[in-house]
Amino acid sequence: xxxxxxxxxxxxxxxxxxxxxxxxxxxxxxxxxxxxxxxxxxxxxxxxxxxxxxxxxxxxxxxxxxxxxxxxxxxxxxxxxxxxxxxxxxxxxxxxxxxxxxxxxxxxxxxxxxxxxxxxxxxxxxxxxxxxxxxxxxxxxxxxxxxxxxxxxxxxxxxxxxxxxxxxxxxxxxxxxxxxxxxxxxxxxxxxxxxxxxxxxxxxxxxxxxxxxxxxxxxxxxxxxxxxxxxxxxxxxxxxxxxxxxxxxxxxxxxxxxxxxxxxxxxxxxxxxxxxxxxxxxxxxxxxxxxxxxxxxxxxxxxxxxxxxxxxxxxxxxxxxxxxxxxxxxxxxxxxxxxxxxxxxxxxxxxxxxxxxxxxxxxxxxxxxxxxxxxxxxxxxxxxxxxxxxxxxxxxxxxxxxxxxxxxxxxxxxxxxxxxxxxxxxxxxxxxxxxxxxxxxxxxxxxxxxxxxxxxxxxxxxxxxxxxxxxxxxxxxxxxxxxxxxxxxxxxxxxxxxxxxxxxxxxxxxxxxxxxxxxxxxxxxxxxxx
RNA sequence: GAGCCCGUAGCUCAGUUGGCAGAGCAUCUGACUUUUAAUCAGAGGGUCGAAGGUUCGAAUCCUUCCGGGCUCACCA
Numbered sequence: 001x002x003x004x005x006x007x008x009x010x011x012x013x014x015x016x017x018x019x020x021x022x023x024x025x026x027x028x029x030x031x032x033x034x035x036x037x038x039x040x041x042x043x044x045x046x047x048x049x050x051x052x053x054x055x056x057x058x059x060x061x062x063x064x065x066x067x068x069x070x071x072x073x074x075x076x077x078x079x080x081x082x083x084x085x086x087x088x089x090x091x092x093x094x095x096x097x098x099x100x101x102x103x104x105x106x107x108x109x110x111x112x113x114x115x116x117x118x119x120x121x122x123x124x125x126x127x128x129x130x131x132x133x134x135x136x137x138x139x140x141x142x143x144x145x146x147x148x149x150x151x152x153x154x155x156x157x158x159x160x161x162x163x164x165x166x167x168x169x170x171x172x173x174x175x176x177x178x179x180x181x182x183x184x185x186x187x188x189x190x191x192x193x194x195x196x197x198x199x200x201x202x203x204x205x206x207x208x209x210x211x212x213x214x215x216x217x218x219x220x221x222x223x224x225x226x227x228x229x230x231x232x233x234x235x236x237x238x239x240x241x242x243x244x245x246x247x248x249x250x251x252x253x254x255x256x257x258x259x260x261x262x263x264x265x266x267x268x269x270x271x272x273x274x275x276x277x278x279x280x281x282x283x284x285x286x287x288x289x290x291x292x293x294x295x296x297x298x299x300x301x302x303x304x305x306x307x308x309x310x311x312x313x314x315x316x317x318x319x320x321x322x323x324x325x326x327x328x329x330x331x332x333x334x335x336x337x338x339x340x341x342x343x344x345x346x347x348x349x350x351x352x353x354x355x356x357x358x359x360x361x362x363x364x365x366x367x368x369x370x371x372x373x374x375x376x377x378x379x380x381x382x383x384x385x386x387x388x389x390x391x392x393x394x395x396x397x398x399x400x401x402x403x404x405x406x407x408x409x410x411x412x413x414x415x416x417x418x419x420x421x422x423x424x425x426x427x428x429x430x431x432x433x434x435x436x437x438x439x440x441x442x443x444x445x446x447x448x449x450x451x452x453x454x455x456x457x458x459x460x461x462x463x464x465x466x467x468x469x470x471x472x473x474x475x476x477x478x479x480x481x482x483x484x485x486x487x488x489x490x491x492x493x494x495x496x497x498x499x500x501x502x503x504x505x506x507x508x509x510x511x512x513x514x515x516x517x518x519x520x521x522x523x524x525x526x527x528x529x530x
Numbered sequence: 531g532a533g534c535c536c537g538u539a540g541c542u543c544a545g546u547u548g549g550c551a552g553a554g555c556a557u558c559u560g561a562c563u564u565u566u567a568a569u570c571a572g573a574g575g576g577u578c579g580a581a582g583g584u585u586c587g588a589a590u591c592c593u594u595c596c597g598g599g600c601u602c603a604c605c606a
Contacts, residue, residue: 087605256533257602281534322535323535330542376554380568480564480565
């Protein structure tokens with residue numbers, strides 16, 4: 001079976017989606033010369049995990065499609081940057097300046113960060129930087145540019161022509177209040193520059209204009225073309241599908257009705273609605289919808305501090321139609337699942353590979369992983385050996401696999417780095433060191449000297465015996481108390497790893513130094529005062 | 531009201547063309563000359579929400595029902 005046949009038979013959802021796209025175009029290249037995938041972005045906020053999810057998933061479908069067909073593809077990341085600013089975001093500078101521009105298109109508002117041509121341009125740049133950091137292949141599209149350049153003009157005129165039909169399509173899903181003032185066209189006031197939400201009083205199809213009442217009450221006539229008017233979002237979406245010839249766009253289940261309306265409008269405009277895919281929303285650990293304003297759930301940045309992007313992509317790949325909880329605890333699991341899919345890939349047949357998530361995550365060519373070490377082991381390791389940096393973990397890993405190094409095992413190296421972050425943020429703050437009493441002090445001094453005197457090639461077992469011997473030489477009620485003291489004084493926790501293996505892992509000289517610092521009271525400063 | 535998702539071990543969930551019910555954690559037992567919680571080995575634990583149907587065979591497909599959750603109707 002060829003790759004293409006195998007892909008056509010593959011049940012993995014990106015292939016199923018790609019099949020629908022292939023059927024849509026009837027196996028032939030569309031007139032525009034390519035199959036168009038689109039993802040939308042509202043630039044009044046910064047890119048977030050939902051943006052990421054949509055682009056990753058769309059990219060997976062796009063790549064699956066490229067495996068099924070030779071028809072070229074493009075992905076537009078479309079920014080609705082002509083949208084009027086409704087509210088001043090509280091996470092940006094120059095708040096008072098921005099408040100003077102409320103109601104104006106984002107691309108007509110100065111950049112509060114003073115680094116770009118406009119606020120819209122600034123956020124667009126943030127979007128692109130965000131997407132670039134993951135290496136996504138896309139073409140950025142600006143709504144402002146599309147409107148002003150006339151690219152949307154032919155379809156805008158059609159919207160005017162089929163005004164009533166479009167109105168009738170949208171009205172049923174609106175509330176009563178909204179129905180009264182609703183207009184698909186949002187004229188941009190020539191006087192104030194505001195995007196107006198105002199009824200259309202008259203329209204002239206042949207001239208391509210609408211008449212409305214401007215903010216100061218004067219009757220104003222404006223062309224619907226060339227950027228003089230924007231469209232209300234649902235109609236805007238459908239117009240864009242029609243004008244650009246969008247073949248595929250996914251959206252959240254909260255938009256189901258809007259997609260339905262959009263499809264109707266698209267047909268009214270003479271277009272063919274894109275193939276859609278409705279994905280489920282993300283929930284937090286309590287099963288509540290994740291929203292930026294509530295700040296629940298998890299940000300992309302948080303995830304990437306503790307785990308590599310591939311694990312987040314895996315999360316996005318898995319069950320997109322299922323409402324999944326997105327919170328901290330799911331990270332380690334997704335890392336380990338990613339690693340095991342990666343390991344499994346090596347021994348799979350060609351068509352099994354197509355259903356392996358790593359095939360989709362890495363666009364058909366996943367990296368080879370030679371040293372298999374789960375993330376949970378690394379997390380344990382990081383906390384057991386007090387890993388302030390990944391080199392400590394590597395100290396252990398190179399003993400385990402002498403030929404391995406950060407250079408030969410980049411995946412493992414990244415994981416080690418992430419495990420250190422995990423240790424620093426979650427384990428270390430819980431540590432509480434205490435000062436030794438006189439008996440313990442003497443025993444620790446004894447241990448430090450004993451460790452220095454031991455033959456350098458002694459193994460973990462031998463060191464363990466020596467630790468034991470030192471304990472016996474001092475008046476502990478029972479040896480249990482000696483080990484407990486070691487953990488509490490040196491590691492800041494009431495239990496810990498076997499001392500012999502810990503010392504080998506942490507380093508003999510380093511352990512001696514650690515003991516000396518403990519004796520000097522230097523570890524007490526690390527105590528968490530909270 | 532309309533629509534979507536979920537219900538599988540104590541917990542969180544896998545289960546990919548229907549073919550002997552799985553993982554992680556938790557629990558229990560044992561090993562490793564310290565510890566209930568480094569690590570390792572092993573064990574117990576499920577009427578797959580319920581009832582019908584299709585099938586030689588259903589966690590999986592169809593129907594109905596029960597239970598839980600979410601979304602839409604202001605903005606995009």
